[in-house]
Each structure stands twice: as C-alpha cells, then as structure tokens.
Amino acid sequence: MAPVDPEHVIRLQHFVPYRLAVLAEQISRAVGAVYAERFSLTRPEWRVLAALGEHGEMAGTDIARFSALDKMAVSRAVAALQERGCLTRHDDPRDRRHKRLRLTPRGRALYRRIVPLALARERFLLDALPAQDRAALPRILAALQRRAAELDGLDETAP
Amino acid sequence: MAPVDPEHVIRLQHFVPYRLAVLAEQISRAVGAVYAERFSLTRPEWRVLAALGEHGEMAGTDIARFSALDKMAVSRAVAALQERGCLTRHDDPRDRRHKRLRLTPRGRALYRRIVPLALARERFLLDALPAQDRAALPRILAALQRRAAELDGLDETAP
DNA sequence: TATTGTTATACTCTATAACTATA
C-alpha cells in the first residue's frame, strides 16, 4: 500500500479519542467486575449507590447531575436498588415532586463492602505511574473534560 | 449525615475510573458526532474504516485486534460498509478462510473527508493542555492500559 | 482439532418522547 500524506491519515494507536475510549472500556471492565460479578450491580446502580454512599440523601435529579447519568437511568437504577432493599424513597414535604432517596442499612453495608475493593483497584492502576504523572492526571482529565464540553456545545449550536 | 471514615468512602468526582469513563463518553460523543451525524457511521464502522484507511488491506481478525473490536462487531461493520460500497471482500487464495478487505475509491474518499475533521477535534482537545501535560498523556495512557490488562487477567484467572 | 468468519439470541445502554403529579 502506498503511504498517504501524513496529514490525511490517522494513526489509530496514537489517536487520543480512540486511546481514551479503549482505556475507559478496559478499566470499566476491570473495575466494574468488582460490583458487577461479585455484587450483581450494573454500572448505573453502582453509581447511584456511590452517590448516596457519599452524600447520604439526595433527590433523583441531584443524583443524575452528580453521577453523569440521565434521569431514566437513575430512575431504573433506583427501582432496582429499592427492589433489593438497598434504598428507601420518601416524599419531600417541601416539594412533593421530589423523592428523598437514602440507603438502608443493607444498602450501606453493600456500599461499605464494595468501596475498599474499588479503591484498591484504583490504587493498583495508579501505582503504575511515576509520582509526577500521577499528580498530572487529575489536572489533565479536568482540562480535557472542559474542552470536550465546549466541543459538545459546538455541535448543538452549529449543526 | 454523619461523615464516614474517609478510607471507606469514595469521592466519586475524584475516583479515576469514574472520571475516565465520563470523559471518554463525552469525547466519544463530541468526536463521534463527526462520523455519526455527518457521515452516518457507527463507531465500529468508523474504526474499521480507520483501520483500512491506515493499513490498506487487512483480514477481519487483524482489524479486530487493531481496532479493539470483537469479531462480531467487525463482521457487522464490514457488512454495513460493503452495503454502502465502501469496501470489497476478496478470498485469500493462500487461506480461503480469510477475507481480504480493502476500501473502494468511495471508501477512501469517505475516509479522507473524515480524517481532517477528526484530527482537528483531537487538536482542539489537546490544545487545552500545557506542553508538559500533552507530552505526559500518551505515556500515562499506555501505563494505565498495561495495568488495566493485568487487572483484567486477575479476574479471569482468580474468580 | 483449531481457526475465520457468520448468524442467533438476549441483555444492557442510549435517546426521544409521552405522560403524571406537582409547582
């Protein structure tokens, strides 16, 4: 095959969006195995559990914003967790459209069993990095995320 | 809510697997909009196109390995691209189980139209990073990927 | 027997939208 003008070829293994997608899938599988296989939680269910474990009590929309899920995903995950006896829903007397969601003792116990395993896997991943890169990572992720949000905005306003 | 022992809580916004998953989704949406909305390609189709655009001619299993897709995804993407007249399949006389896949002129033209747009979006993302972080990123991604592969292996061998 | 590639199936995820009940 004749090589093409390098400006007009993407070297996939070096293309950052591709690399990030593959890495995220891989990590999601490796870390997700903790809550998926051992505790039969889907990823949205785990995120809802994590949001409530961290914050104690939230409304559905707060969870959606906090966990980067849409409201249907939250709704289904909440229903599944309630089914398992992991959370309760109470009407908010101040605004009865809201449901106040909180973990039951059973839900908190589940959360507490998962957290150390998930943190251990994160630590294992980050241990591969020299200190300087480990410090740079959160900064890089934040910068890329801001920039990606701008790109998303471009699509919506100028189709 | 009583705060819990910090060793037993995950702060989701700082949890790297979560941050990476959210970022990858966002970038996938932003960059994927190029080939999805404007050129009606799914992500697997785009990856197959990118593999063939970079390498010229490949068998299905090579594409699968190169593009981090499984063989069914490749099979379906290849069928869709052939349907659109973007690639051809020829029997390999040396091993007739293989199909030799290559882009048609139409497929190459499509590839050439997408590449500059995708590269521009990548550049836009990376422009947000200071030079040092931009240099660190490929190194970090590679290290995390090696490590995630080890984690994946752990799950399979020690369930 | 093992490998390439296709097909079948089922489950999850995503996106859109319609609907309710409250405000």
Add this chain to the structure above:
DNA sequence: TATAGTTATAGAGTATAACAATA
C-alpha cells in the same frame, strides 16, 4: 408553564454460543 420522576419504545452495543467452511 416549567420541573421531577416514570414509563414506553426503538436503536445501538455487548456477550455467549452455535455454526459453516477451511486449515
């Protein structure tokens, strides 16, 4: 009118496995 949450639906992705053809 607008918001919180649920339900319905269809499209895409993913995973497992069975299968045909070839090696």
